Amino acid sequence: MALQRPKGTQDHLPGGSPKLSLDVSASAFRHVTDIAQRVLERAGAAFIATPIFEEAELVTRGVGGSTDIVRKEMFRVYYAGDHGGFVLRPEGTAGIVRAYIQNGLKQMPSPLKLWTHGPIFRAENVQKGRLRQFHQVDYEVIGSSDALVDAETIWLMVEVVRELGLSGVGVKLGSIGDPADRETYNGYLRGVFAPHVEQLSDDSRDRLTRNPMRILDSKSATDQGLIAELAVRPMLDFLGEDAAGHFGQVRAYLDAWGVAYEVDPSIVRGLDYYRRTAWELHHANIGAKSALGGGGRYDGLAAELGGPQTPGIGWAFGIERILIALEAEGIELPPSPGPLIYIAALDAEYVGLAAKAALSLRSQVRAEFGYKPQKPGNAFREGERRGAVYTALIGSDEAATDTLAVKHLGTGEQESVRLEELAGFLTPDS
Structure with a gap:
């Protein structure tokens, strides 16, 4: 029998190949990254490329030990004499911040805007738009905590998908506050869920001790039903004065620029390094799992990785998810150019x-x-x-x-x- 590609991966095929859909078209991928490059580099972003594998400790410390990524979804890298000390990157931000610290990029003009694209690896349950090797466009701004930077970062994500021709997209905007706000909220959540611990999934029972906010991000229908039944208050109710003021400034800029968004109190984001502003980009026509990507502020990440305290914010979207949305809207991409x-x-x-x-x-x-x-x-x-x-x-x-x-x-x-x-x-x- 002929060998097959691994489950959860795709071949990206040249134009004219049989049975070609957008999410396996090499030219469609190139089109998305070309548009992203044009929009982001016009805003002053420089391209960066980091290894597709990193030390496992980088991901554990950066992404968070309580996340599904670290606990269930990492691909470990083994070679002679090694025992899995490296992992294929499950997201891009931690590696970029590591590169910023290690290579002294603080000496460059601040805030430093960076962008990249490439493969990401997670051992997920395979379904349409959810692969074990997928691809992202990633944009990061390092060195500023200004709400104006947050707003511009969100605007750029919207601008990339607008340039691609997508119309059925919307921003869901929230805030997860400062560390002290999160600690207060986690205390509230422990009090709410502790009497009902037997009704929680095994994962959420573990999160109740480690990081209760992760319960709100649970994929378990039972957990989500309990959250609704208990009428759990949102993180936005627990924002401190500084975080609330920052969130208001971000909203004011987006309002002034005509960026449509919906304040969504349920926005949590799946990675532990986020602070304050958090958002997701959704598409109305690609089913229940409508998220194309998302982002947020991560002011504590550089220090967590051993560098100086350095604010940052960024986003990523899945290229495959974007192409599914383009196909859903019937958007035809430019044909692959032939020879002159x-x-x-x-x-x-x-x-x-x-x-x-x-x-x-x-x-x-x-x-x-x-x-x-x-x-x-x-x-x-x-x-x-x-x-x-x-x-x-x-x-x-x-x-x-x-x-x-x-x-x-x-x-x-x-x-x-x-x-x-x-x-x-x-x-x-x-």
């Missing part, structure tokens, strides 16, 4: 000339050639199949006069072009 010209030889002795002509153009345009001689009709059909704008032929007459017979496949116009003039003919404005 396809060059074919009519006889075997001229195949080398066709190759030489194509190679001479590649410093300026995408040019392809046929590796075997072709009849004119077959050459034109092959050029169309590849998405070329022009097809050029070289036969005995063209070889004798150092020319090519160049046909525009859209208009059908054909003319003879000298080899040394071909680049100028194809790119007249350059």
Whole structure:
């Protein structure tokens, strides 16, 4: 039997592949990252790339030992002489903050805006849009606690999906306060849930001791039913004066800029490093699991990783989730560009000339050639199949006069072009 790819992974296929949906299209992935790059770099973000595996301690300390990611979903990396001290990254922020500390990026202009994209690994139950290897676009701002930075960060996430053409999206905005606020809230939650501990799932019983806020993020229907039955008060009710003022400033900026959002008291976020502002981006047409991504402020993360106290905020969205939403809205992405010209030889002795002509153009345009001689009709059909704008032929007459017979496949116009003039003919404005 032929080998298969691992469960929960996908092959990203070239355009024109059979049974191609957006979430397995390599060109669709490229389109999303190109749009993100354009929007984020116009805002001053610089690209960063970190390893796809990190020390397990980085994830445990950064993400939080009480999270499902650390307790259930990490892929450990083993090699000769090692005993699983590394993990495939289950999210991007901790690695970026580690790189910021380790490489002295504090010396760069502050706040420092960074963005990246790449694979993320979690041992999740596989379903549509939930994979074990998935891909994210990630944006981080390190070095400022200003509410204006929060608002701009949210605006940029909305702007990326707007540039992609999505309309059925909405921001759910909340705040999880400062550490003291969270401690007060966790005390309240322990008091609420302790009398009903037998009704909680095994995971939530453990969270009741470690971090009760995680109960609110439980995937158990029984837990969620109990939360509703007990009418558990939201974190927003426990914000201190500073955190409440910060949240109000963020909202004021978003209101002034016309960014639509819904205040959602249930926003908790699944990672322990968050502080104050937290939000999720949802899409109305992709089912119950409608979150495309989310973000929040993480002012305590750098210190938790052994660096100086440094504020930060960021977001990530799943590229596969974005592509599912694009497909749900019927948005057609730009087709994969083909070569500007396809060059074919009519006889075997001229195949080398066709190759030489194509190679001479590649410093300026995408040019392809046929590796075997072709009849004119077959050459034109092959050029169309590849998405070329022009097809050029070289036969005995063209070889004798150092020319090519160049046909525009859209208009059908054909003319003879000298080899040394071909680049100028194809790119007249350059």
